[in-house]
Amino acid sequence: ILNVEQSPQSLHVQEGDSTNFTCSFPSSNFYALHWYRWETAKSPEALFVMTLNGDEKKKGRISATLNTKEGYSYLYIKGSQPEDSATYLCASNQAGTALIFGKGTTLSVSS
Amino acid sequence: NAGVTQTPKFQVLKTGQSMTLQCAQDMNHNSMYWYRQDPGMGLRLIYYSASEGTTDKGEVPNGYNVSRLNKREFSLRLESAAPSQTSVYFCASSVSRGRETQYFGPGTRLLVL
Numbered sequence: 001i002l003n004v005e006q007s008p009q010s011l012h013v014q015e016g017d018s019t020n021f022t023c024s025f026p027s028s029n030f031y032a033l034h035w036y037r038w039e040t041a042k043s044p045e046a047l048f049v050m051t052l053n054g055d056e057k058k059k060g061r062i063s064a065t066l067n068t069k070e071g072y073s074y075l076y077i078k079g080s081q082p083e084d085s086a087t088y089l090c091a092s093n094q095a096g097t098a099l100i101f102g103k104g105t106t107l108s109v110s111s
Numbered sequence: 112n113a114g115v116t117q118t119p120k121f122q123v124l125k126t127g128q129s130m131t132l133q134c135a136q137d138m139n140h141n142s143m144y145w146y147r148q149d150p151g152m153g154l155r156l157i158y159y160s161a162s163e164g165t166t167d168k169g170e171v172p173n174g175y176n177v178s179r180l181n182k183r184e185f186s187l188r189l190e191s192a193a194p195s196q197t198s199v200y201f202c203a204s205s206v207s208r209g210r211e212t213q214y215f216g217p218g219t220r221l222l223v224l
Contacts, residue, residue, distance in 0.1 A: 031210065034212070034213070043201065043216060043218060044213075045215075046213065049210060089153060089154065091154075093208075093209055095209070096209075097208075098144070098156055098161075100170070101153045101155070102153055103151065103152060104153045
């Protein structure tokens, strides 16, 4: 079973701070890397799907990068807002296999 | 479009009882998944169905069975519930396995006493 690691486990920042999280995954036979945002009492919602080394994706103040050769992805949030408080999940898979999720990074933003 | 729907939303079982969690999607997706979510564990894949007529084990399949009834529906059955199966269960679907976004249902909260 693929091992997907996320760090840090949790993070607390002040409103306006910029922050970033890391997702590590096996680089061999890499197929795709997904990022999801999961608010308390809701369902996970997709942020990005990345497949190519060097991919960069952006949605508003949130962006992500991908390095498939070394097996990591960064998620960046610029100017954090209280509504960004959530758990951020990454998931990866190899060709022909199902996605495996990391345990998530829980972000808390104080106003 | 309702997206992904799950029933029931909440269930309490006694140890040894059986039940089936239902999931349906109206997005014409080929692949469907069952996950469980436990504190500090993220989402763990129980079973998935890459396409109609196929099912495969995920990370934590023991104690569960699944049925891909048709393209829309994917059910998860607990034959003899155990307290260790107390969890929140999420169903998800995607166009196909791997590179497409997964869409999640609202979850079923299960308590086994």
